[in-house]
Amino acid sequence: MPAAAEWQLQPSRQQRRLNAITAIALCLFALLTVPLLLPVALLLSVLLFWPGTKVTRLGVDASGWWLDQGAGRQYVEWRAGSIRRRYLVLLNWSWRPWESVIIRADSVRCEDDFRRLKAALYQSWH
Structure with missing residues (x-):
C-alpha cells in the first residue's frame, strides 16, 4: 500500500x-x-x-409506371430515394424533392389496395 x-x-x-x-x-x-x-x-x-405535388392516380401498365396529376398520364421511372415501409411508400420520379408522392395505407381506398400497390412496386423494383 x-x-x-x-x-x-x-x-x-x-x-x-x-x-x-x-x-x-x-x-x-x-x-x-x-x-x-x-x-x-x-x-x-x-x-x-x-402544397406539394397533387397526384390523383397512380398505376402501372405494359409501358411502365404512370401517375396522373390532373393533366393526364405521365409515365415515370422511380428514382433513388424511393422508400417502401409497412404503412408508407415514398416515390420519387425526379431529382427535385418536390416531385415525389407519399402514399400511406389510408391514402388508398382500403388496406388491400395498399398491399397490392406495395406488391406491384416490389415486383418492379427487383
Whole structure:
C-alpha cells in the first residue's frame, strides 16, 4: 500500500485559456448562426407546409409506371430515394424533392389496395 499523500490543486492556466477560447468561440458561433438560422428555419417551415405535388392516380401498365396529376398520364421511372415501409411508400420520379408522392395505407381506398400497390412496386423494383 502506497504511503499517504496529499496534493493541493490549483486551477490550470492552460485549462483556463482553453475554457476562455471555447466560450468565446461558442458565443461567436451563436451570434453568427442565430441570424442565419432564423431565415433557414422560416424557409424550411414554408417548404414543409407548401402544397406539394397533387397526384390523383397512380398505376402501372405494359409501358411502365404512370401517375396522373390532373393533366393526364405521365409515365415515370422511380428514382433513388424511393422508400417502401409497412404503412408508407415514398416515390420519387425526379431529382427535385418536390416531385415525389407519399402514399400511406389510408391514402388508398382500403388496406388491400395498399398491399397490392406495395406488391406491384416490389415486383418492379427487383
